[in-house]
Amino acid sequence: MSSYPTPISAHGRPVSGVEFNAYVLNGLLQDRLIVPVSVQWQYLFNALLILLMLLLYRPRGWGWVYGISLLLLIVLGMDYLLLSGFGYWYPPVVMLVSIVLFFLAANGHLLRKLLRVLFEERRLSQTALTAIGEAVIRLDERGHILKFNPMAEKLSGMSSVEAEGKDVDDVFRLVYSDNGRRFSLQHYLAGEHADFHHVLALKNSQGDEYQVSVALSTVPGGNGDRRTMVMVLSDVTKEHALASEVTHRETHNVLTDLPNQDLIVKRLRNALARASMNGKSLAVVYLDIDYFSKINEARGIEVGNHLLQAVADKLSDFLGEKVDIGHIGGDEFLLVLEEHKIDRSLEDMVGLIFRSVRPPPTSF
Numbered sequence: 001m002s003s004y005p006t007p008i009s010a011h012g013r014p015v016s017g018v019e020f021n022a023y024v025l026n027g028l029l030q031d032r033l034i035v036p037v038s039v040q041w042q043y044l045f046n047a048l049l050i051l052l053m054l055l056l057y058r059p060r061g062w063g064w065v066y067g068i069s070l071l072l073l074i075v076l077g078m079d080y081l082l083l084s085g086f087g088y089w090y091p092p093v094v095m096l097v098s099i100v101l102f103f104l105a106a107n108g109h110l111l112r113k114l115l116r117v118l119f120e121e122r123r124l125s126q127t128a129l130t131a132i133g134e135a136v137i138r139l140d141e142r143g144h145i146l147k148f149n150p151m152a153e154k155l156s157g158m159s160s161v162e163a164e165g166k167d168v169d170d171v172f173r174l175v176y177s178d179n180g181r182r183f184s185l186q187h188y189l190a191g192e193h194a195d196f197h198h199v200l201a202l203k204n205s206q207g208d209e210y211q212v213s214v215a216l217s218t219v220p221g222g223n224g225d226r227r228t229m230v231m232v233l234s235d236v237t238k239e240h241a242l243a244s245e246v247t248h249r250e251t252h253n254v255l256t257d258l259p260n261q262d263l264i265v266k267r268l269r270n271a272l273a274r275a276s277m278n279g280k281s282l283a284v285v286y287l288d289i290d291y292f293s294k295i296n297e298a299r300g301i302e303v304g305n306h307l308l309q310a311v312a313d314k315l316s317d318f319l320g321e322k323v324d325i326g327h328i329g330g331d332e333f334l335l336v337l338e339e340h341k342i343d344r345s346l347e348d349m350v351g352l353i354f355r356s357v358r359p360p361p362t363s364f
Helices: 017-029 039-056 063-086 093-131 150-156 237-251 261-278 292-299 301-319 346-357
Strands: 135-139 145-148 173-175 196-203 209-219 228-235 282-288 323-329 332-338
Touching: 039 063, 039 093, 135 150, 145 150, 150 228, 209 237, 261 282, 261 323, 261 332, 282 346, 292 301, 301 323, 301 332, 301 346, 332 346
Parallel strands: none
Antiparallel strands: 135 145, 135 228, 173 196, 196 209, 209 228, 282 332, 323 332
C-alpha cells in the first residue's frame, strides 16, 4: 500500500491512504475542515430565496423562469465562494427542492393542460386518419409497409397487420390503365426525391379492381433518422368511369356505338403510318345503304334506325377486332383493313364484306 507525506503528518512522516481518509473524516465530523453555516442563517437565506422567487413569478409568460434560473446560478456561485474562500458550507438541498416545488406548483396546471392538448391532438389525428376517404400508407426507405389506415385495407384486400413489413408492390399491384404494364414504386424509392403523382389501375388480392390516384411524398428523417414515405391512394373509379363514358360519347356514334368520323379518321392515319413503316398494304372500304331515305319515308325513322343498328352489329360480329369500323354519319360506314391483321388477301376480305351486307332478293 502506498504512503504519502501530508501537512498533518508528524515530522513529514508518510501516512497510508486509509489513515489519511480517517483524518479527513474526523475533521469533517468535528467541523474543523468545513464549517457549516448556522441554522439561523440557513433559515434566513432560504426565506430570502423564496421571497425572491415570489417577486420574480409572473402568472403569464415564461420570462420569470429565466430569472429563477439566474438566481439558481447565483446561489450556487456564492456557495462555491463561501466554501473555497472562507471554509463555510451552505447546504443547497433546501434551495433546490424549494425551486422545484415552486415550479411545479406554479406551472402544474400548464403542464396538465399541455398533456391534455397533446393527447387530444393524438386522438384527433388517429380519428381523422381512420375516417379519411383516402388510403394512407406509411413506408420505410426500402418500400416496406409500416402501417396503413382502414381505407388502405379496403383497397388492398388485407389488414394492416397482414401487410406490415411487406413490400408495397406486393400488397398494392398497380398497373398502367392504358396498356396494363406493371408499375413499380422501387424506381421512385431509390431516388433522392421520390415525390410523384399518377393515376393507375389497382387489382387487389380479392380480385376487386379500382382506378386510383397515387401520390408519394418523402418525409425526411430528423437527427440522423432514416427517412420515411407516405403514399396516398384516392379511389377515383367513379370519376374515371364517368370521364371514360364522356370520352366514349364524344368519339362514338350514339345510335350504333361505332367510332364516329373523327375517331375512324384518326385510326386511319395511324394505320397509314404503320403500313408505311412496315411496308404493308391496307384497304379503305366505304359502305352506304341504297335507298335509305326511301326506307325512312316508307317505314319511318325508327325502322331506319333499327336497320343501321342491324348493319353495324353484323359488321362487328363478322369482322370482330380485325377491321376498324366507323359510322361516319347517316347511312355511311367506313372500314379500315390492315394487311397484317387479317388472315386472307385484302381483295378476298373486301368481297366477303360486301356479300355479308348484301340484301336478299326479296328486300326493298
